[in-house]
Amino acid sequence: MNEQELEKLAGLLKALGEYNRLSLVYNLCDCQAPKNAMCLCECCSIDASGVSRHLKVLAQEGVVLSERKGRETTYSLNRKEVAENLRALADKIDID
Amino acid sequence: MNEQELEKLAGLLKALGEYNRLSLVYNLCDCQAPKNAMCLCECCSIDASGVSRHLKVLAQEGVVLSERKGRETTYSLNRKEVAENLRALADKIDID
DNA sequence: TCAATTATTGCACATTTGCGCAAATGTGAC
DNA sequence: GTCACATTTGCGCAAATGTGCAATAATTGA
Numbered sequence: 001m002n003e004q005e006l007e008k009l010a011g012l013l014k015a016l017g018e019y020n021r022l023s024l025v026y027n028l029c030d031c032q033a034p035k036n037a038m039c040l041c042e043c044c045s046i047d048a049s050g051v052s053r054h055l056k057v058l059a060q061e062g063v064v065l066s067e068r069k070g071r072e073t074t075y076s077l078n079r080k081e082v083a084e085n086l087r088a089l090a091d092k093i094d095i096d
Numbered sequence: 097m098n099e100q101e102l103e104k105l106a107g108l109l110k111a112l113g114e115y116n117r118l119s120l121v122y123n124l125c126d127c128q129a130p131k132n133a134m135c136l137c138e139c140c141s142i143d144a145s146g147v148s149r150h151l152k153v154l155a156q157e158g159v160v161l162s163e164r165k166g167r168e169t170t171y172s173l174n175r176k177e178v179a180e181n182l183r184a185l186a187d188k189i190d191i192d
Numbered sequence: 193t194c195a196a197t198t199a200t201t202g203c204a205c206a207t208t209t210g211c212g213c214a215a216a217t218g219t220g221a222c
Numbered sequence: 223g224t225c226a227c228a229t230t231t232g233c234g235c236a237a238a239t240g241t242g243c244a245a246t247a248a249t250t251g252a
């Protein structure tokens with residue numbers, strides 16, 4: 001694992017390591033179809049602008065995928081990649 | 097997953113989500129025996145006090161276990177628990 | 193065109209964070 | 223006790239972060 005990769009992984013974990021962002025991720029876990037921001041807003045104690053910013057961070061770090069659909073933006077989890085990264089780290093830490 | 101658990105998980109991820117701390121964790125991954133702080137210092141670009149603080153954060157979040165041995169403190173990874181948490185999250189995000 | 197809906201951005205603010213340096217603390221060796 | 227070594231803590235500082243409010247897009251529908 002080189003420096004860049006480590007930095008990237010740290011970025012992913014940091015993105016996940018904030019309560020409201022992790023709440024958003026958990027919320028997205030359970031839904032099949034992508035959700036828009038208004039909908040995701042409801043699981044958070046913060047206002048829409050905050051949610052927008054958090055989703056932006058999550059998108060930048062590759063946690064979620066966003067797609068503009070008309071006047072709304074829908075978000076979905078980048079499931080495979082995120083899970084893969086987490087499992088790789090788990091394996092590195094503790095090889096069963 | 098209730099609020100406290102989510103907060104705890106966020107704390108764990110946040111602890112891991114900082115470059116130098118993640119470097120420390122990676123460093124600990126490869127060693128069988130616990131390492132002391134001076135030794136861990138060498139894998140970081142920061143000074144001893146910074147390493148001490150990072151290790152304290154990691155210990156508080158349950159990432160590492162510390163043990164005072166004479167004048168030095170040795171650290172080891174809390175492998176099972178950390179890996180378990182990461183895998184649980186991975187599974188939640190993407191059930192294979 | 194105009195109003196409504198959804199999302200984002202600018203700004204300000206308080207808080208947190210990571211860091212180095214120096215001092216303090218704890219501990220073993222002599 | 224005195225010294226050396228390992229670690230932690232206090233302090234200050236700059237940078238980053240999370241947040242709300244208001245203003246500004248962007249887009250749809252009447």
